[in-house]
Amino acid sequence: MSRDEAFTEDFRRIFAEEFESLFRYLCRLTGDPALAADTAQEAFVRLYQRGERPREVRAWLATVANNLVRDEYRRATRRRNLREANPTMFVYGEPDPAPDEELVIRERKRRVRQALDRIPERYRQALLLRQEGYSYREIASALDYRASGVGKLIVRATQAFRVAYEGADASE
Amino acid sequence: MHPSDARLQALIDGELDEPGSRRVLAHLESCEACRDRKRALELSLDETGELLRALDRPSSGRSVDDVIRVAEARRLPARSSEGRTFLRAASLAGLLVAGAVVATVVPGSPIREAVERMVRGPVEEDAAASAPADPWRREAGVALVPNGHLEVTFEAGQPQGVVELVMTGEDTARVEVRGDSVGFVVGDGSVQVQNRGTSASYRIAVPSDLPRVRILIGSRTVYEVAGGRVVRDEFRQQGGARSLPLAEAP
Numbered sequence: 001m002s003r004d005e006a007f008t009e010d011f012r013r014i015f016a017e018e019f020e021s022l023f024r025y026l027c028r029l030t031g032d033p034a035l036a037a038d039t040a041q042e043a044f045v046r047l048y049q050r051g052e053r054p055r056e057v058r059a060w061l062a063t064v065a066n067n068l069v070r071d072e073y074r075r076a077t078r079r080r081n082l083r084e085a086n087p088t089m090f091v092y093g094e095p096d097p098a099p100d101e102e103l104v105i106r107e108r109k110r111r112v113r114q115a116l117d118r119i120p121e122r123y124r125q126a127l128l129l130r131q132e133g134y135s136y137r138e139i140a141s142a143l144d145y146r147a148s149g150v151g152k153l154i155v156r157a158t159q160a161f162r163v164a165y166e167g168a169d170a171s172e
Numbered sequence: 173m174h175p176s177d178a179r180l181q182a183l184i185d186g187e188l189d190e191p192g193s194r195r196v197l198a199h200l201e202s203c204e205a206c207r208d209r210k211r212a213l214e215l216s217l218d219e220t221g222e223l224l225r226a227l228d229r230p231s232s233g234r235s236v237d238d239v240i241r242v243a244e245a246r247r248l249p250a251r252s253s254e255g256r257t258f259l260r261a262a263s264l265a266g267l268l269v270a271g272a273v274v275a276t277v278v279p280g281s282p283i284r285e286a287v288e289r290m291v292r293g294p295v296e297e298d299a300a301a302s303a304p305a306d307p308w309r310r311e312a313g314v315a316l317v318p319n320g321h322l323e324v325t326f327e328a329g330q331p332q333g334v335v336e337l338v339m340t341g342e343d344t345a346r347v348e349v350r351g352d353s354v355g356f357v358v359g360d361g362s363v364q365v366q367n368r369g370t371s372a373s374y375r376i377a378v379p380s381d382l383p384r385v386r387i388l389i390g391s392r393t394v395y396e397v398a399g400g401r402v403v404r405d406e407f408r409q410q411g412g413a414r415s416l417p418l419a420e421a422p
Contacts, residue, residue: 008240015236023232028224034327034355034366037232041239048243109226116227131221136187151178151187158216165223 004051011048014057019044022061025132029124030069031113039068059141062129066142115164123157130154175199180210184217233328233368241391313348314356314363321384323362324376329389330418332371337387337395337407337414339380346377367418374418389418 019040026036043064047057054060116124122143129139139154140147175183175196182188183196200207316322322345326335333351347356347363352372357364365374378385385397394416396404407414 011240012236015239019234019236020232023234024228027229028227031227033229033232034368036229037234040232041234041242044236044239045243045246048240049246105226108223112223112226127220128224130185131224136182136185151182151185152176154185155177155181155213158213158220161220162216 007051007053010053011044014047014053015044018058018061021132022065025062025128026065026069028116028128028131031116035069035072039065039072042068056138056141058134059138062125062134062138062142063144066125111165111168114168115161118164118168119157119160122153123160126150126153127157127161130157174203174206177209177213180206180213184210184214238391245391312350312353313346314358315344315346316358316361316363317343318345318361318379318382320382321361322378322382323386323388324365325362325388326365326367326374326390326418328368330367330371333367333373333418334415335373335387335407335418336375337416338375338377340377342377342379344377345379345382346375348375348377349373 022043023036023040026039027033030036030039043061046064047054047061116128119127122145125143126139126145129142134142136150137147139145139150145153179188179192179196183193188196200210324347345363347365349365349372352370354370354372355366357366376387381400382397383400385395386393387395393404394406396402407416
């Protein structure tokens with residue numbers, strides 16, 4: 001088996017094990033399933049193009065995905081500014097609203113989203129990566145944080161999320 | 173000495189080394205307050221997990237073969253001199269698109285007038301002279317001024333809906349949609365249509381002199397012009413228009 005074939009086989013295994021987890025993390029992080037799917041795909045495209053397995057593949061994928069999301073938010077801000085400057089140039093159709101869901105579920109989802117959006121980005125990322133089963137070392141690597149501080153980071157992130165959730169405006 | 177919350181959390185997460193774990197567990201044996209703190213942390217973690225599951229979607233719908241195809245397709249042009257030329261052209265296109273965008277905000281600019289006419293529909297005197305009205309006018313869509321190349325990618329196939337293809341003498345390319353709402357991502361000479369789960373129909377208006385054009389449904393190329401020549405065309409003449417069902421690739 002050639003080196004390329006061996007990597008492709010390894011890549012397929014990594015995809016099977018990690019893709020949906022990364023997608024779920026990004027879905028929770030961004031609240032945008034289409035963006036989450038595109039970002040997870042792009043992270044894996046870059047892994048494939050890299051041609052070899054990084055030392056900590058999950059942390060590597062999360063790092064790439066976090067950077068892509070950050071870039072996308074910057075671009076989205078630019079697109080929004082451009083549309084506001086000249087609304088006739090770009091999109092003039094908007095995505096459908098979500099289909100009707102049961103009121104309680106929808107309300108919970110809205111409050112969870114609101115709570116996540118209210119906590120600092122690093123808390124959000126640490127909390128969501130931990131919920132995906134990332135180890136402290138992987139979280140430290142993905143967030144460029146010291147490994148000895150990850151436990152405290154997760155405790156604070158969880159507390160901040162809970163406070164934000166309890167305080168999320170139920171009437172909005 | 174009582175362990176910190178971070179240390180209890182690390183114990184819960186299985187992140188303490190063996191001696192550290194033994195020390196904390198020994199302390200918990202004799203300290204009810206710390207046992208309560210540990211239980212509270214576990215409960216909070218479980219409840220947080222439950223809350224976060226509310227945001228989950230069942231699946232991304234992406235396959236490993238899709239990813240490999242995208243990676244391979246992207247790798248090929250970058251290796252060839254044609255690819256480098258294309259990248260230079262794309263950079264130039266970016267500048268020109270940016271120029272066109274600027275031009276659209278300048279009152280009296282011909283590009284602005286063209287875009288306004290296209291998006292808002294003909295001005296009154298034109299409308300009076302051009303009956304019957306074009307059913308696509310005033311529908312949703314996106315427009316861009318391509319420079320030498322255009323790529324329109326539909327994120328996915330659809331069980332319903334068709335794409336019509338029209339060649340125009342205009343400088344502007346358009347992707348118009350009706351019957352449903354979708355999102356668009358516009359790049360330099362590219363439009364990605366976020367149509368997954370919709371049943372819309374589309375009309376793509378392409379400047380007839382563009383030397384490079386590609387239309388894709390998912391990863392399948394259904395129409396391609398290279399070097400000014402049509403090298404792939406799955407559109408069929410139907411009822412006065414050239415169209416193609418947006419069904420999934422076989």
